[in-house]
Amino acid sequence: MSRSDGHGYGDSAHADDGPYAGGQTRTRLPDRPGDPYGGARRGGRSSSRSLITVVAVVVLLIAAIAFANRSGGRSPAAGGGGTADKPKAAATAATGKQPVHTKTDGLPSGFAHDEQGAQSAAANYAVALGSTDMFKKGTRHTLLDLLYTPDAAARLQKPMDQAYSADFLNRMGLDADGNPPTGSTFVSRVVPVGTTVQQYSDSSARVAVWYVGLIGMSAKTSTDPVTSSWKTWTFELQWSRGDWKIVSDSQKAGPAPVPGDDRAATSDEIRKATEEYGGFTYAR
Template sequence: MSPGDEHDSFGGVGGSGQTRTRLPEGNSGDVYGGARRPVRSSRSLITVVGVVVVLVAAIAFANRGGGDPADAAGPSADTPAKTAPTAATGIRPVTGKNGQIPTGYAQDEQGAQSAATNYAVALGSAEMFSAEGRNEIVSAVYAPGAAAARQADLDKADSAKDLLTSLGLQADGTAPQGMTFISRVIPVGSKVESHTADRATVSVWYLSLFGLAGENSKNPVSESWYTDTFELRWVGGDWKVTKSTQKDGPVPVGRDQRASSAQDMADAVGQFGGFTYAR
């Protein structure tokens, strides 16, 4: 056997007299390129492309805006009756506004919860302390038969001189010069107590910020927790309030945080806009 043949039997290179040692695949010391890469099949490539196309289509659908208002509301038959998700659903909550009040809700449990939550925000706003703002809100939120009676009750209570004075407000319900009146409701959650095709009872749990922000304020902005329960009726193609009650809490334990200055509070309420809430 020639020397060249001997080297070939142990992996030599022809008859050059040089022996090449094969290292295990994947060893970083392989000077000939390491482990051989597997060939990617065309089927894998098609699968990856298909997944990307589906994701792009899903994102485009989720971010779709505008469109025909007809697809915005309406019964959501595929929504489980007893679920209480906090994540947004695929149904647009409202189709329009009555002044600044969102209106046009779906005739189902989800729509009733969205209506009650937004109505709680409107009824807890600073605009309720002026005659003009109160008239607009009550007309938009309450059913026609209940609006007149509720308007009279609110006018009697909220416009009372002694009440406004005790709050530090002026006779027209506005804040004195140099101060900012803050009355804002921040809903935490809602719950359907009962529901039929044209009637619903919904409870809304929320945090309320209320007071006057300014130097020497005798009624500084503080927080309170309440639950309002609304009796709603389907009137003229929308949910409207016929009756409401309020109770304290549930109230969480306060954390040890330093209170902000009156100026910071006034700036915040002016800079941070509210939301349209939806179940």
């Protein structure tokens, strides 16, 4: 498992070419100095012709406003007396429902037996599986037993232990038990951006979680600073023992937005933010 695979738990899929993969930004330069749109300069127009154009635009605007007021804001397709359909909520809009009312070993549990419950479960499971607990054998086994079906947990335990080998942990700057050096803070977080249901039935669901991940070592002398990555984590869920459980999961890179011009924080700022800002229980 490489450094870039820090959040690649489960059966990772190959990264698909996203809309930003290999993209290039083209900037059109002006054809002539002083022309910001790069177009050819046009000859001068008379002031009278410009005045006529302005007057025509104003008349059209007044006519449009009068027509809108006369029609009472009705859509032409709504028919007499009816109102247009209200815009539907966006796919990532929150419902306002509480995701769960119980926790097991500090983790949300008892999700609703519906599509919203499956989405909430997937988002919270991604957060748990993307945490620093996965880098310690004891807490990793606990997470597998809590979040996966019994068969899946038994199947994954040995491969997971092999993936989080002493060599891998050493490359992440951790000791064999998954602990960072004294004075350093290891960061591993998954922050869901949105979820979508790709398939659903009363007994199973396929839910994809789009997220941004943070991983790295916060230390003054760290050669592996905290970086961010954008990925999509897809969970195959099964309704088992009164809750949603993971049967299998896979990841792919992106979609990643264009990076902004944010100033990179210092190691000390990242350490303080990690200690001061806690996580959330995610609801669909």
